[in-house]
Amino acid sequence: MGSFATLKRICSERDGRLGLVFTLVILIFAIVGPLVSPDPNLIDVKARFAPPGAAHLLGTDNLGRDLVARTSAGTRYALALAAMIVVISSVVGSLIGVVAAVAGPRIDRVITGVFDIVNAFPPLILAFALIALYGKGPITFVLLVTVVFIPQFGRMARARAQSLRSLSFIEAERMLAVHPATIVARHYLPNVAGPIIVLASMNLPVVIAFEASLSFLGFGVQPPKSSLGTLIKDGFVSINQSWWPIIAASLVLAIATLGATLLGEALRRVIDPKTTGAR
Amino acid sequence: MAISVRNLSVDYNLSHVTAHALRDISLEIGKGEILGLVGESGSGKSTVAFALMGLLANNAKVTSGTATIGGRSYDLTRRDATAPLRGRGMAMIFQDPMLSLNPVFTVGTQLCEVLRRRLPGGDRKAHVAMAEEALAKVKLSDPKRRMGQYPHELSGGMRQRVVIAMALLSEPVLLIADEPTTALDVTVEAQIMREIVSLRDRIGCAVLLITHSLGLVTEYCDRISVLYAGERLEHGTVKQVQQQPGHPYTRMLFDCEVAIDRQRAVNVTENRFTVIPGELPDPFRRPSGCIFNGRCDVSFDACATTVPDEFAVGDAADHGARCLLLAGS
Amino acid sequence: MIKAQRTAAFIASRLVSVVLTIAGATLLLFLMMRLVPGDFASVMLGPRATPELRVQITQAMGLDRSIPEQLWLFFSRIATGDFGVDVVSNRPILDIVMDVIPNTLALAFSALALALLVGIPIGVIAALKPGSWLDSGLALLSISFITTPTLVVSVALFLVFAIGLHWLPVAGAGEPGDTIDQLRHLILPSVALALGWIGYISRLVRASLLDTLAELHVRTLRAYGVSEYRIVGLYSLKLALVPIVSILGIGLGELIGSSVVVEIIFARPGIGSLIFNSIAQRNYPIVQACVVFIVTFYIIANLMVDMINALLDPRIAAGRG
Numbered sequence: 001m002g003s004f005a006t007l008k009r010i011c012s013e014r015d016g017r018l019g020l021v022f023t024l025v026i027l028i029f030a031i032v033g034p035l036v037s038p039d040p041n042l043i044d045v046k047a048r049f050a051p052p053g054a055a056h057l058l059g060t061d062n063l064g065r066d067l068v069a070r071t072s073a074g075t076r077y078a079l080a081l082a083a084m085i086v087v088i089s090s091v092v093g094s095l096i097g098v099v100a101a102v103a104g105p106r107i108d109r110v111i112t113g114v115f116d117i118v119n120a121f122p123p124l125i126l127a128f129a130l131i132a133l134y135g136k137g138p139i140t141f142v143l144l145v146t147v148v149f150i151p152q153f154g155r156m157a158r159a160r161a162q163s164l165r166s167l168s169f170i171e172a173e174r175m176l177a178v179h180p181a182t183i184v185a186r187h188y189l190p191n192v193a194g195p196i197i198v199l200a201s202m203n204l205p206v207v208i209a210f211e212a213s214l215s216f217l218g219f220g221v222q223p224p225k226s227s228l229g230t231l232i233k234d235g236f237v238s239i240n241q242s243w244w245p246i247i248a249a250s251l252v253l254a255i256a257t258l259g260a261t262l263l264g265e266a267l268r269r270v271i272d273p274k275t276t277g278a279r
Numbered sequence: 280m281a282i283s284v285r286n287l288s289v290d291y292n293l294s295h296v297t298a299h300a301l302r303d304i305s306l307e308i309g310k311g312e313i314l315g316l317v318g319e320s321g322s323g324k325s326t327v328a329f330a331l332m333g334l335l336a337n338n339a340k341v342t343s344g345t346a347t348i349g350g351r352s353y354d355l356t357r358r359d360a361t362a363p364l365r366g367r368g369m370a371m372i373f374q375d376p377m378l379s380l381n382p383v384f385t386v387g388t389q390l391c392e393v394l395r396r397r398l399p400g401g402d403r404k405a406h407v408a409m410a411e412e413a414l415a416k417v418k419l420s421d422p423k424r425r426m427g428q429y430p431h432e433l434s435g436g437m438r439q440r441v442v443i444a445m446a447l448l449s450e451p452v453l454l455i456a457d458e459p460t461t462a463l464d465v466t467v468e469a470q471i472m473r474e475i476v477s478l479r480d481r482i483g484c485a486v487l488l489i490t491h492s493l494g495l496v497t498e499y500c501d502r503i504s505v506l507y508a509g510e511r512l513e514h515g516t517v518k519q520v521q522q523q524p525g526h527p528y529t530r531m532l533f534d535c536e537v538a539i540d541r542q543r544a545v546n547v548t549e550n551r552f553t554v555i556p557g558e559l560p561d562p563f564r565r566p567s568g569c570i571f572n573g574r575c576d577v578s579f580d581a582c583a584t585t586v587p588d589e590f591a592v593g594d595a596a597d598h599g600a601r602c603l604l605l606a607g608s
Numbered sequence: 609m610i611k612a613q614r615t616a617a618f619i620a621s622r623l624v625s626v627v628l629t630i631a632g633a634t635l636l637l638f639l640m641m642r643l644v645p646g647d648f649a650s651v652m653l654g655p656r657a658t659p660e661l662r663v664q665i666t667q668a669m670g671l672d673r674s675i676p677e678q679l680w681l682f683f684s685r686i687a688t689g690d691f692g693v694d695v696v697s698n699r700p701i702l703d704i705v706m707d708v709i710p711n712t713l714a715l716a717f718s719a720l721a722l723a724l725l726v727g728i729p730i731g732v733i734a735a736l737k738p739g740s741w742l743d744s745g746l747a748l749l750s751i752s753f754i755t756t757p758t759l760v761v762s763v764a765l766f767l768v769f770a771i772g773l774h775w776l777p778v779a780g781a782g783e784p785g786d787t788i789d790q791l792r793h794l795i796l797p798s799v800a801l802a803l804g805w806i807g808y809i810s811r812l813v814r815a816s817l818l819d820t821l822a823e824l825h826v827r828t829l830r831a832y833g834v835s836e837y838r839i840v841g842l843y844s845l846k847l848a849l850v851p852i853v854s855i856l857g858i859g860l861g862e863l864i865g866s867s868v869v870v871e872i873i874f875a876r877p878g879i880g881s882l883i884f885n886s887i888a889q890r891n892y893p894i895v896q897a898c899v900v901f902i903v904t905f906y907i908i909a910n911l912m913v914d915m916i917n918a919l920l921d922p923r924i925a926a927g928r929g
Contacts, residue, residue, distance in 0.1 A: 015748070015751070120630070120633040122861045122862060124868060128868070133641065133892075205755055209758075236763065239766075250763050258756070260755075
C-alpha cells in the first residue's frame with residue numbers, strides 16, 4: 001500500500017484525524033518554535049517569571065528564559081531522543097527475535113530467557129538502575145533505555161518469524177541449502193517489518209513519556225540540554241513562584257503522547273487490522 | 280395445530296445489498312409432532328429457527344410473518360416479539376455443543392439459570408434437585424457429579440445431553456433442534472435423537488427438527504418441509520413425500536441419499552452417486568420463474584417465467600408442492 | 609483426584625518458573641553491578657569512599673574473593689533476607705526497606721483497586737452499545753487517560769490541590785497511626801497512578817466483552833430467556849475478565865515502577881522514593897535490596913494472577929487454556 005493511500009485511510013476516521021492533527025501541531029511547534037522565538041538559553045534576569053504576554057507568549061522561567069523557546073527546544077530534543085530509542089530498539093529487537101526463531105531451540109531458549117528476566121524488572125526501575133550504574137551521557141542514555149524496550153520488539157519479531165518458518169517457500173529454500181542469512185534477509189526481515197513498524201509507532205508515545213519521567217527525576221537529559229521532562233522538573237521546583245513553566249511543558253507532553261497514540265492506533269488498524277490494540 | 284408460522288420472510292442487509300434469506304415460509308406442527316425442515320446449507324433453515332426465537336443477527340430483518348404458538352399469535356416483524364416465550368414456551372438445541380455452553384460456569388449453574396427463568400422465586404435447592412433429575416432423564420451418568428463439572432470436562436455428546444436437559448427443564452410448547460447431531464460422531468447421533476424423541480414424549484411438545492439429512496427425517500419425523508434457497512418447495516407427511524415426491528427437487532434429494540442396503544458394484548468407480556448439478560441461485564437476485572429452474576431435470580419454458588403456486592400432490596389435502604408440472608393434475 | 613493433581617502440577621510448574629526468573633533477575637542485577645568499570649568498592653561508596661569504609665564494604669561483600677564465591681555469597685544472603693547494614697545510617701538495610709514497603713504497597717493496591725472499580729464499569733457500558741456516541745466518547749476519554757503520562761497527571765493534581773483547592777493534602781503519607789489521615793494522603797497519589805490504568809482496563813474490558821458476547825454460548829442463554837443484565841454482567845463478564853486479570857500482574861509491576869514519579873511529586877515515603885534517593889546518594893546496597901524486593905513482588909504478583917485466572921477459567925488449570 002502506498003503511503004498516500006495509508007494516509008488517506010488514517011484520515012478516514014475520527015481518531016486518525018485527531019492523531020494526525022495533534023502530531024502535526026507538536027511537530028510544527030518543535031520545528032518552527034525556535035525560528036520565531038529568542039534563544040532558549042538567553043537569560044533575562046529582569047524578566048524572571050514573567051506571565052504570558054506580548055514579549056513572551058508563554059511567559060518566562062526562573063532565569064527569565066523564554067518559555068516558548070525552551071519548550072519547543074525541549075520538545076524537539078525529547079522527540080529526537082524518543083525516535084532514536086524506538087528505532088534502535090526495534091531494529092536490534094527484530095534481529096534478535098528473528099535469530100531466536102531460526103537459530104534452533106537452544107539459542108531460542110537462552111534469548112527468550114533473557115527477555116523474561118529483563119521483563120521481570122519494572123521498566124522505569126531497570127532504566128534507573130542502569131543509568132545510575134553506567135552514566136548519564138546522551139548516547140549512553142539512549143542505549144540504556146533501548147535495553148528496556150528491546151524485549152518487546154524481540155518477542156513480536158520472534159512470534160512473527162516462527163509463524164513464517166513453516167511456509168512452503170521458506171522450507172523450499174532451506175532444502176535448497178540457501179544460506180540462512182540470505183533467507184533471513186530475503187524473507188524474514190521484510191515480513192517481520194509490518195508488525196514491528198506498528199509496534200514501534202505504538203511505542204513512540206510510551207517512550208516519550210518514559211524519557212520525560214526519567215528526565216524529570218534527573219536520570220535523563222542533563223543540563224544545559226533540556227527536554228520536556230527537565231522542563232517539568234524545573235517548573236516543579238519553582239512552582240511556588242510561577243506555574244506557567246510546568247503547564248506549558250506538561251501540556252505539550254500530554255498532546256504529544258495523545259497524538260502519537262491516536263496516530264499509532266490508526267496506523268495499526270490500517271496495516272494490521274487483525275491484532276487488537278495494546279498499549 | 281399447536282404451532283403455525285405464516286408468510287415468514289427475512290432479509291439480510293449486507294453493505295449496500297439486500298439478500299432475501301427467506302420468502303413466505305409457512306409451517307405447521309401439531310402437538311407432539313416432529314416436523315423435519317430439510318434443505319442444503321444456505322437454504323435458510325437455521326434462519327427460520329432464529330427468526331422464530333428472535334435471535335437473528337443484527338443485520339437481519341423479518342419483513343413479514345406471524346407465528347401462532349400455544350394459542351397466541353406473535354408478529355415476527357417486531358424484534359423480540361417472541362422474547363417472552365424464550366425459556367418458557369420455546370426451547371432450542373444448537374448445532375455445536377462444544378461451543379453452546381459457557382466454559383467458565385458449571386453445568387449445574389447453567390441448568391439452574393433456566394429454572395430461574397421458568398420458576399422465578401423458587402428456592403435454589405429445589406432447582407438443583409430438578410436439574411439433577413433432568414440430567415438423569417437425558418441419561419447422563421452420575422448426574423450429581425456432572426452438576427459440578429465444567430463443559431470442557433464433558434464430551435460433545437454429553438454436552439448436547441446437557442443442552443437437551445436445559446430444554447427439558449424449560450418445558451417448552453415448541454422445541455427447535457437446529458442440526459443437533461451434525462457436529463457429533465455418527466455413533467452418538469442415534470442416542471441424541473432418541474433423547475429428543477423421549478423429551479417430546481415426556482412433555483408432548485411440538486418439535487421443529489432442522490437438518491440436511493433426509494435419513495434423520497424419514498426415521499424420526501412425522502412431517503417434512505423442503506426448503507430451497509429460502510422458499511418452501513414441498514410439505515407433507517414423511518410417508519406421503521417419500522412415496523410420491525411432488526417436486527423434482529425433493530425427488531432428486533431422495534435420490535442423493537445412498538441407501539445402506541443398496542447393491543454396490545465390485546469396481547468402486549462403477550458405483551453411481553446421484554448429485555444435483557448446478558448451484559444455489561444468487562441470493563441477491565432471485566431469478567424470475569421457479570427458483571429451482573436451471574437445476575431442474577424436467578423444466579420447460581413456462582418454468583423460467585411463472586412463479587409456481589402451491590398445488591396439492593395426489594389426493595391428500597396436507598401434501599403440497601410448488602411445481603408447474605402439478606398444475607394440470 | 610485427577611483434577612486436583614492437574615491443578616497441583618500447574619501450580620508447581622509456575623512456581624519453578626517463578627524461582628528461575630527471580631534467580632535470573634538477581635543474577636542480572638549482580639552482573640549489572642559487577643560490570644561497572646572501576647573499583648567496585650569505590651563505585652558502591654561513591655564520594656563517601658574513605659579507606660576504612662572501603663575495607664568494610666570489601667569484607668562485607670566478599671569483594672576480595674573469586675567471582676563465583678561472590679555470586680554464591682550474594683545469592684545465599686539474598687535468599688536468607690540478609691542485605692547487610694547501611695554504611696550511612698548503620699541500620700540493617702532490610703529494616704530500611706521494610707519501613708517504606710507498606711506505603712508503596714498501599715499506593716499500588718489502592719491504585720489497582722481504583723482502576724478496576726472505575727475501569728470495568730466504563731468498559732461494560734461501552735460494550736453494551738458498541739458504535740454509539742457514548743461508546744466513542746468513552747473511547748476517546750479512555751485513550752486520553754492512557755496516554756497522559758503519570759508525570760503530567762501528578763503535576764496537574766498537585767497544581768489543582770496545592771495551589772487551587774485545598775481539599776486534600778498533597779505531601780507525605782500522613783501521620784503514622786492515624787488511618788484517616790493516611791487515607792486522605794493516599795487519595796491523590798492513587799488517582800494519579802490509577803488514571804492511565806482506568807483507561808487501559810476499560811478499553812480491554814470493552815474489547816474482551818465484545819469478543820465474548822459474540823460467542824455461541826451467549827446465544828444459548830438468550831434462547832433460554834436469561835436477562836441481558838445477567839448475560840453481560842455475570843456470564844460474559846467472568847469470561848471476559850480472564851485476559852484482563854492476566855495483564856494485572858504486569859500492571860502491578862508498572863504501578864510500582866511509576867510510583868517513583870508519584871512518590872517524588874507527592875513527597876511520599878515509599879520504595880520508589882527510597883530508590884531515587886539512594887541512587888542520588890550512590891548508596892547502591894539499598895538500591896540493590898529495593899530492586900530485589902520489587903522484582904520478587906512483581907513476579908509473585910504475576911504468579912497470583914495466574915492462580916486467580918485458574919480460578920476464573922477452569923480450562924487454564926486443566927492445561928487447555
